[in-house]
Amino acid sequence: NDQITLQYHITLFGQGDRLLVARDISRLKKLEQTRQSFVSNASHELRTPLTVIRGYLETFLDQPLPSPILRGMKQMEQQTQRMEGLVRDMLMLSRLESTEHLTEDMPVDIQLMLKDIKRDALVLSGDKQHRISIEADPNYDLLGQDNELHSAFSNLVFNAIRYTPANSEIRIVWHTDAQGGYLSVYDNGPGIEAFHIPRLTERFYRVDESRASESGGTGLGLSIVKYVMVRHGGQLKIHSTLGKGSCFSCHFPADMLTTLEKLAAATDN
Numbered sequence: 001n002d003q004i005t006l007q008y009h010i011t012l013f014g015q016g017d018r019l020l021v022a023r024d025i026s027r028l029k030k031l032e033q034t035r036q037s038f039v040s041n042a043s044h045e046l047r048t049p050l051t052v053i054r055g056y057l058e059t060f061l062d063q064p065l066p067s068p069i070l071r072g073m074k075q076m077e078q079q080t081q082r083m084e085g086l087v088r089d090m091l092m093l094s095r096l097e098s099t100e101h102l103t104e105d106m107p108v109d110i111q112l113m114l115k116d117i118k119r120d121a122l123v124l125s126g127d128k129q130h131r132i133s134i135e136a137d138p139n140y141d142l143l144g145q146d147n148e149l150h151s152a153f154s155n156l157v158f159n160a161i162r163y164t165p166a167n168s169e170i171r172i173v174w175h176t177d178a179q180g181g182y183l184s185v186y187d188n189g190p191g192i193e194a195f196h197i198p199r200l201t202e203r204f205y206r207v208d209e210s211r212a213s214e215s216g217g218t219g220l221g222l223s224i225v226k227y228v229m230v231r232h233g234g235q236l237k238i239h240s241t242l243g244k245g246s247c248f249s250c251h252f253p254a255d256m257l258t259t260l261e262k263l264a265a266a267t268d269n
Ligand code: ADP
Pocket: 155, 159, 160, 163, 164, 187, 189, 190, 191, 192, 200, 201, 205, 206, 207, 208, 212, 215, 216, 217, 218, 219, 220, 221, 222, 223, 246
């Protein structure tokens, strides 16, 4: 295990002169692995105590309680749910960072997945009554990891619900051409200032820190989307205009597209 990982830099000077710099990055790699496994183990260990706490809270909340205690208990339940979401996303992110795909890429029924996400998004929207539409190319689907893609697309749609006011319009578009497939989520919400955009996929980066806890997000959603896209050979592109709205678009290469016949054959098997 004392393997040395070298990183090379070649600098060219004028006519044919070159300077080669080699750097041993084994220690850096090891540190990164230690960090990843710490986050993964810690998240795993936190799951059980959180489940126990929530179980007790639910039982207590079923009893008649004086109102100040009831208020406190409800707050505790809300914060426990938030922490469970955080632990779930931290685990997902550390899996995405550290492991290769464990199962082969399979055809994914995009239309069905988007309908499923729309249903959950309408529940999240509740009284805010967002209007959600889906336009999907009926001829092509995607090859990939169902759970990862579901998580990435739902993060984008749920963000559109969380960061736009009541009655906003959200369009989910699946479109393909000779270069590849594009899953885009458009909203007509407040938009994002240009200087934030390159940083949105950093862990815990938020445009409005003060709204972080009320948004219900974990601060990890777009990092998850970015990693899922990298693992599918694609890219997340973000366009936004302040006061007009945003578009978050997942670009997949053409070799990740599949036809419905292949999807049907995979389902039959
Ligand atoms: P969070 O859990 O905070 O939503 P994300 O990584 O999913 O974390 O998003 C990062 C930040 O990007 C959000 O906190 C929000 O400020 C901004 N954001 C994401 N989607 C939208 C959107 N559709 N409209 C406006 N801002 C958005």
